[in-house]
């Protein structure tokens with residue numbers, strides 16, 4: 001009984017931290033001690049208008065995968081195909097990413113969760129602007145808090161530099177663990193699949 005109360009208290013506190021004083025309940029997920037908070041989080045933020053990218057987006061691309069994944073993979077921003085489908089990494093580089101995950105016995109729904117620094121597509125696939133990255137940051141932090149991964153993988157320069165507040169190139173950031181703010185979870189950096197499509201010799 002006490003355990004049950006503690007679980008409910010923890011849920012309410014997390015809810016308050018994420019959404020303020022309003023309570024969002026996802027009645028479709030009643031069997032979980034934490035009614036599916038990622039879905040609720042997505043529903044709560046998917047009409048975001050914090051930056052101008054909402055004006056040109058077709059879809060808000062929240063992320064997808066295993067909600068209890070040990071691996072959280074973070075890319076840059078949705079591209080054209082992602083914007084159309086509302087799903088991350090579904091274009092050409094996504095296909096390569098799927099192959100890379102398969103090579104390590106994973107897939108995007110199996111112990112892996114995929115999202116991006118930005119949830120909306122920058123026009124013409126330009127790099128994310130600083131104010132857009134800042135505006136979207138709390139969404140990413142919320143996803144990290146809810147998925148609770150054991151490892152974060154930043155793919156590509158934009159994701160790595162934004163996450164680590166660094167201007168080092170990927171070549172200098174990869175190959176060693178980093179830590180995000182005061183989080184204990186290690187973050188490693190690797191090349192973006194789009195770069196690997198252009199430079200296949202770097203795949204290995």
Ligand code: URA
Nearest residue numbers: 075076077078088089
């Ligand atoms: N590139 C990214 O960084 N993210 C996507 O979702 C697609 C392409």
